[in-house]
Amino acid sequence: MKKIAVIGLGIIGASLGGALTRAGYAVYGTDQDAEAVKKAILRGYIAGEAKRIAEFDAVFIAVPPKATVKILDETPFKDGAFVADICGVKEPMEKTVYSRPRAYRYIGLHPMAGKETSGIDAASVDLFENANLIITVCSQTEESAKTEATSYATALGFGKIVVCSAKEHDKKIALTSQLAHIVSNAYVKSEEISGCEGFTGGSFQDMTRIAGVDERVWTQLYAANRGPILSELTRLIDCLNEYKHALQEEDDKTLCEALRAGRLVRERIKRKED
């Protein structure tokens, strides 16, 4: 039977371990926090500690970007092992992997299934249920790695699976995830925030849910995807300035047209989602 190792037992790693264990795989795990390993065993997410990564047939790397690059660069994986990372950026990982000969089969994964909480205590074996999964591939990706990734995805309960290049992933994700975290984080920094309890509804809850990013992880993610995120952020600021200008000029016609244009985009994507 294949032996699987999960490196990093935070919300994603522990959930991944738990879901693969539930699907019948023999999963072991490791984390720099010994307490997380203990908890993962106790909660049945993993069968035990993963001591020598070189012994494993499949390895999931579930740690922040810089640590992922380091692990991909320095770990002596088993020849032919399936190795996947779950980082929110993909080009730097791919570059690291293919910058020199390697005997393992690499593939990039990005489960669109985070929460506003982190750590093993936020883990859940149902975390990936019906979530989107992005698989990143390039010309060097082994067919068998793709097949294997897809079968893990099925075991983990993912809904829609998208296969694309690391470059496309990084551009799309700058919009669909990275920008959202910056905006939410900036949104709450208002003087009016104090005493706003009772003045809030669903829009405020949704807008601010992910404001509490782990700044160390997200700074790494942004640094690793500077071009695309800068381009999205600039675009959004420019757009907000248009609304601001219309408001200042009391140009309600322009404001109304700007809002209408956004509504039409929203309706188009909503139709595709449904």
Place this chain on the structure above:
Amino acid sequence: MKKIAVIGLGIIGASLGGALTRAGYAVYGTDQDAEAVKKAILRGYIAGEAKRIAEFDAVFIAVPPKATVKILDETPFKDGAFVADICGVKEPMEKTVYSRPRAYRYIGLHPMAGKETSGIDAASVDLFENANLIITVCSQTEESAKTEATSYATALGFGKIVVCSAKEHDKKIALTSQLAHIVSNAYVKSEEISGCEGFTGGSFQDMTRIAGVDERVWTQLYAANRGPILSELTRLIDCLNEYKHALQEEDDKTLCEALRAGRLVRERIKRKED
């Protein structure tokens, strides 16, 4: 028995009618769309059409800002009637009401219970269940209007009730509701939006849920609250520019500190919510 009229049978008006009917009140309604009146009767939201507003003991005005001002200005309400509007801005309404002698008792209401959908088909008698309600008052507000508003709020199932001035309401709401709708609307206007299905998770869904605003209603709301919304929008743009600058300068330390500051605010408001 008191007779209640609801003017405007969109999502809020129809839900309000339905919830008050369920609570045992005799509720009648009116709408410029005859179809909405028919549906409201058919679905049991109201007992019948409200033909002469002057006959009613209590009137809820549930139409967009400009129409609300017109109704407050021109309708011959019954002497002593309880009259409330449910608009998302409050100072212009109050100004209209108190600009001349009047024989009705006015109070401002703002149920924090919208949805991204509108119209009577989106109505639900449970819409206000546990939602926040803002009641706006001033020195001229009758005590009996406050008491009556509170008893309707209980009947409607509201959770937290905040009583404040129209000015405070308009400042707070610029942040907790109006800005969110502008941001969400601007957010989706990216070139990367096309083909982003499969690349989205909860953060994207939350960020874009309310992008499809009814531009005619919202342009009116923004126009009626220009100062506060401009101040919040300017503040947000300035803040986003700080992140942008840090990203451009590859100044990860500053970026990390900016994200940390946002996280601390979020944690503070989260603790107050819980």
